[in-house]
Amino acid sequence: MRQFTYxxxxxxxxxxxxxxxxxxxxxxxxxxxxxxxxxxxxxFAPDYLISLKHIIGQDRPFLNQETxxxxxxxxxxxxxxxxxxxxxxxxxxxxxxxxNIGSVQIRNVATIGGNLVNAVPSAxxxxxxxxxxxxxNIYGTKGQRSVDLQxxxxxxxxxxxxxxxxxxxxxxxxxxxxxxxxxxxxxxxEAMELPMLGVGVLLCLEEDMTTCAKxxxxxxxxxxxxxxxxxxxxYLKGKTVDENNLTEAGRLAGQESKVRDSIRGVAxxxxxxxxxxxxxxxxxxxxxxxxxxx
Amino acid sequence: MAHEISFIFNGNAMKMNIEDHWTLLxxxxxxLGYTGTKEGCGSGECGxxxxxxxxxxxxxxxxxxxxxxxxxxxxxxxxxxxxxxxHPIQKSFVEKGGIQxxxxxPGMILxxxxxxxxxxxxxxxxxxxxxxxxLCRCTGYVQIIDSIKAVSGYGEDEPHVVAxxxxxxxxxx
Numbered sequence: 001m002r003q004f005t006y007x008x009x010x011x012x013x014x015x016x017x018x019x020x021x022x023x024x025x026x027x028x029x030x031x032x033x034x035x036x037x038x039x040x041x042x043x044f045a046p047d048y049l050i051s052l053k054h055i056i057g058q059d060r061p062f063l064n065q066e067t068x069x070x071x072x073x074x075x076x077x078x079x080x081x082x083x084x085x086x087x088x089x090x091x092x093x094x095x096x097x098x099x100n101i102g103s104v105q106i107r108n109v110a111t112i113g114g115n116l117v118n119a120v121p122s123a124x125x126x127x128x129x130x131x132x133x134x135x136x137n138i139y140g141t142k143g144q145r146s147v148d149l150q151x152x153x154x155x156x157x158x159x160x161x162x163x164x165x166x167x168x169x170x171x172x173x174x175x176x177x178x179x180x181x182x183x184x185x186x187x188x189x190e191a192m193e194l195p196m197l198g199v200g201v202l203l204c205l206e207e208d209m210t211t212c213a214k215x216x217x218x219x220x221x222x223x224x225x226x227x228x229x230x231x232x233x234x235y236l237k238g239k240t241v242d243e244n245n246l247t248e249a250g251r252l253a254g255q256e257s258k259v260r261d262s263i264r265g266v267a268x269x270x271x272x273x274x275x276x277x278x279x280x281x282x283x284x285x286x287x288x289x290x291x292x293x294x
Numbered sequence: 295m296a297h298e299i300s301f302i303f304n305g306n307a308m309k310m311n312i313e314d315h316w317t318l319l320x321x322x323x324x325x326l327g328y329t330g331t332k333e334g335c336g337s338g339e340c341g342x343x344x345x346x347x348x349x350x351x352x353x354x355x356x357x358x359x360x361x362x363x364x365x366x367x368x369x370x371x372x373x374x375x376x377x378x379x380x381h382p383i384q385k386s387f388v389e390k391g392g393i394q395x396x397x398x399x400p401g402m403i404l405x406x407x408x409x410x411x412x413x414x415x416x417x418x419x420x421x422x423x424x425x426x427x428x429l430c431r432c433t434g435y436v437q438i439i440d441s442i443k444a445v446s447g448y449g450e451d452e453p454h455v456v457a458x459x460x461x462x463x464x465x466x467x
Binding site: 005192 | 422
């Protein structure tokens with residue numbers, strides 16, 4: 001492999017000043033499961049790799065006791081998120097997604113922040129977090145800022161990070177009452193596969209436990225960036241959550257999606273499957289909302 | 295750039311100078327000379343290079359040698375006892391035909407070990423998930439799953455596998 005110097009700062013400020021010092025010859029790395037592959041392929045040629053893995057305090061999910069928000073440090077491995085009781089209990093939709101990313105070996109090393117900043121259309125990690133109205137905290141030379149995760153993705157491989165800025169954590173609002181959500185990764189095989197389609201649905205119910213108060217539908221690999229199916233969300237609001245209405249919401253989501261033909265699947269099939277899977281995840285979200293409300 | 299790291303390699307404390315750009319796979323095969331760990335794809339798809347770092351299975355082809363500093367590393371050479379007695383998982387692979395050409399075997403066995411050390415009564419689903427990142431091009435998956443199932447205590451009172459504690463020198467069943 002190409003020679004480089006590996007730097008291991010202990011704080012965010014130290015990491016940023018190293019990036020300022022080395023400029024374009026430096027690249028941040030966390031788990032390294034993407035960066036090292038790209039260095040081997042010659043797509044990246046850094047002289048300095050600045051590791052974010054040794055920065056203290058960003059490596060596990062924790063609950064902010066005052067606000068009820070869940071903080072997921074960007075340098076958390078998928079494995080640590082998968083095994084977090086907090087995530088399993090309060091945000092099963094995140095568990096749905098991270099448990100199917102890569103393999104055990106990859107999940108033990110690769111980080112959620114790395115998955116997000118790659119900004120590939122197939123990023124499994126992003127969809128549930130957008131469905132949950134998460135925010136991304138970003139730190140750079142100008143200090144900290146926060147953006148809606150939905151607005152973080154600008155195009156394939158492009159996200160809202162200035163040179164030298166670091167995605168530090170994801171902030172997820174407290175779980176809403178009478179709410180359930182679910183995610184499915186759809187591919188041709190179960191293991192070691194990028195999704196042909198990713199579908200996440202959140203349903204928040206009125207006190208009658210049948211009327212939809214709020215819906216979130218987000219699709220992966222259905223557009224250049226994670227795609228909110230706004231027409232389908234609007235259709236569901238105020239309606240009874242049942243098979244018929246979820247079928248129509250699925251049809252609308254398929255219609256407004258920007259699916260295309262690619263090596264992993266053709267557009268017409270993807271559009272059909274958006275319909276099927278939005279309904280399926282809607283029913284699962286409904287079931288989870290009822291379970292939690294018991 | 296070179297710098298010094300310390301780690302535990304198959305139960306033995308090591309100190310050595312490494313280059314920053316070395317992968318753990320390079321360190322194991324080319325510098326330490328232990329060739330049980332295989333290089334397949336070099337990009338984290340095949341799992342032939344799987345080793346255990348602090349109880350977790352990782353792809354050594356995508357793990358920097360620098361990151362092993364202060365950690366425990368187990369390769370396939372660290373499983374059998376000093377007198378050559380095989381680890382129960384290795385024995386089971388031999389008995390159940392979990393080995394064909396053998397190229398995937400070290401990775402498969404280490405993925406199985408990481409699983410069973412944590413979940414001694416792993417179910418068939420647990421086993422399939424644990425080896426999802428290990429490809430067998432002979433496609434002998436059924437025998438491999440059988441080999442691991444035979445040493446998992448799933449559905450029984452007592453798990454068959456006694457976890458090895460290499461740092462304390464305990465080996466064997």
